[in-house]
Amino acid sequence: MRYMMTYDLMETARNTNQWLGATASAMASYPMFSAFPNPALNWMAAWGEVTERTYQRMVVKPDWGIRxxxxxxxxxxxxxxxxxxxxxxxxxxxxxxxxxxxxxxxxxxxxxxxxxxxxxxxxxxxxxxxxxxxxxxxxxxxxxxxxxxxxxxxxxxxxxxxxxxxxxxxxxxxxxxxxxxxxxxxxxxxxxxxxxxxxxxxxxxxxxxxxxxxxxxxxxxxxRRVTMGQLEETMIQRVGFKYKGVGRMVYPGLLQLSSFMSMNSERHSKAFNDQIMRVSRGEASDHDAHNRFYDEYLAVMDxxxxxxxxxxxxxxxxxxxxxxxxxxxxxxxxxxxxxxxxxxxxxxxxxxxxxxxxxxxxxxxxxxxxxxxxxxxxxxxxxxxxxxxxxxxxxxxxxxxxxxxxxxxxxxxxxxxxxxxxxxx
Missing domain, CATH: 3.40.50.1820 (Alpha/Beta hydrolase fold, catalytic domain)
Structure with a gap:
């Protein structure tokens, strides 16, 4: 795991999921489809919007917003x-x-x-x-x-x-x-x-x-269960070429986030499914409770x-x-x-x-x-x-x-x- 290639591969996977969300949202929201109302297209556009935002905020430091x-x-x-x-x-x-x-x-x-x-x-x-x-x-x-x-x-x-x-x-x-x-x-x-x-x-x-x-x-x-050798081998990676800290050994924020999410996986899955349905029904907003929480929760650092x-x-x-x-x-x-x-x-x-x-x-x-x-x-x-x-x-x-x-x-x-x-x- 302690290689730049692993770090870059993880970042590539995140970027790909963000791109998939943006693509699904753009395709399902094409104006011509409004002539043929279809709940599946609404759901697809909502899934894309939520997915794009989810993976995009993982690499952005939130603003304090206290002006x-x-x-x-x-x-x-x-x-x-x-x-x-x-x-x-x-x-x-x-x-x-x-x-x-x-x-x-x-x-x-x-x-x-x-x-x-x-x-x-x-x-x-x-x-x-x-x-x-x-x-x-x-x-x-x-x-x-x-x-x-x-x-x-x-x-x-x-x-x-x-x-x-x-x-x-x-x-x-x-x-x-x-x-x-x-x-x-x-x-x-x-x-x-x-x-x-x-x-x-x-x-x-x-x-x-x-x-x-x-x-x-x-x-x-x-x-207690995991040895230090196991932690170093499975959790530590080198920062890839995209960032100033290239070569630095880190515990990536994305790995930490996966640990956070796994502790309450059912709750998070339900939260995202509910948000997709709200977006498809036009009931969500840019600063609703879901987005306010996850904009911060998903923004992680190494x-x-x-x-x-x-x-x-x-x-x-x-x-x-x-x-x-x-x-x-x-x-x-x-x-x-x-x-x-x-x-x-x-x-x-x-x-x-x-x-x-x-x-x-x-x-x-x-x-x-x-x-x-x-x-x-x-x-x-x-x-x-x-x-x-x-x-x-x-x-x-x-x-x-x-x-x-x-x-x-x-x-x-x-x-x-x-x-x-x-x-x-």
Whole structure:
């Protein structure tokens, strides 16, 4: 599998399916056929339209689509997305609302690098923009990063987070969603020990695999069943000649997408069949619920091979975070060094990816943190996606997270008054 030809063949198959959809849509929509109404032609045109869009969006990075924000003055203010730090493998972005006074909470959202772009958290960002200054990690597609940029594994990812937190300062509230939760916890402990002045105020971990073995799921079982050699042989490919990262070893986004889809194949099949019927009846629209969801869900990115393999081996198989044995650049991280950062975990009762028990394990690992600075929440009826982007997030979880931030704001230290040595003064 580790050949450019395999990568290019997969891209060719995707491109062919997109072309087949476009061809079917064009042929079945030929104006002359309107003189001979035929439901089969309507279905064919609908199938082509849905198929073309499905395969086309797999290689397109979605736009943030956050252009304006309505403030308390009732006016729409432009939102400027500006890079604060730009790196080869990811940037730190700031969503700045022009003309609005700075908000009391500075929030860093750590987006997952698990096959989707950071834009998957668009609704999360929108909900926080209401009363927060929002920053986010925007990871790059590995296929577009030249080999000359070097490697990028879990240690490099952690170091990026350390640098981002240092840049933002100690008044930052960090929210890590899903995959980056264990590495964000490690980055916080790194700062707590080596640069305590830069450690954030609060850390909220949402649906992350801190201890994958606490509550096994299909995802964690897969990591146990497959050896690292099998993963490297079957999942890793070299980027083809079409992209800047030609020759780079990656875990292709299309392979990751196939894994996502297979976990709920019946649900996805029904969703696409229903959409085809809606299009054939003229009931679909460009921005209906189906297209809004799948425009984001199907847009996938490649991960560097070293990041994917080190995540499976060190986070899932060896459980280095769960055993407090994680090492970054030769320095052993000690989670007990977190003594002044309030930590909250959020889990979904119906989460089938990171089941309840995996994330809350972080609180037991923070042995140096008093109970008054620990909090946890399990959202009833919520799945993995719902705990950070659905109704459960909007109605229940977000208010709890904001309250947690507010109740743990550090009071600035008062400067000590210098002693007056002049007794006559």
């Amino acid at each position: 304006t924000f309505t403030c308390e003055d009732g006016k729409d203010h432009l939102v400027e997305i500006t890079p604060v730090i730009e790196r080869d493998f990811g940037d730190l972005l700031h969503f700045r609302v022009n003309g609005r006074k700075e908000q009391p909470r500075k929030v860093l959202v750590v987006a997952p690098m698990s096959g989707h772009y950071a834009t998957l958290l668009r609704s999360t960002v929108k909900s926080l923009l209401v009363n927060c200054e929002v920053y986010i990690t925007d990871w790059h597609n590995a296929r577009d990063i030249p080999v000359s940029a070097g490697k990028f594994d879990v240690e490099d990812y952690t170091q990026y987070l350390v640098d981002f937190m240092r840049e933002m300062g100690p008044e930052t509230h960090v929210v890590a969603i899903c995959q980056p939760a264990p590495l964000t916890l490690a980055a916080t402990a790194y700062l707590a020990e080596l640069d305590p002045a830069a450690q954030p105020t609060t850390l909220t971990l949402i649906g992350g695999p801190i201890d994958p073995d606490a509550t096994p799921t299909e995802v964690t079982d897969f990591g 991960m560097t091979a070293e990041f994917y393999l080190s995540t499976v081996e060190r986070i899932f198989k060896n459980r280095e975070i769960a055993r407090n044995e994680f090492v970054v650049n030769g320095h052993k991280i000690d989670l007990s060094k977190i003594t002044n950062v309030a930590v909250k975990t959020v889990e979904g009762a119906n989460d089938d990816i990171s089941a309840p028990g995996q994330c809350i394990a972080a609180l037991d690992l923070c042995t140096g943190l008093p109970d008054s600075k620990k909090a946890s929440h399990v959202e009833p009826g919520a799945g993995h996606y719902g705990i950070f982007a659905g109704r459960s997030w909007r109605d229940n979880i977000r208010p709890l997270v904001i309250d947690f931030m507010n109740s743990n704001v550090r009071k600035p230290k008062r400067a000590s008054k210098p002693a007056n040595k002049n007794s006559a003064a």
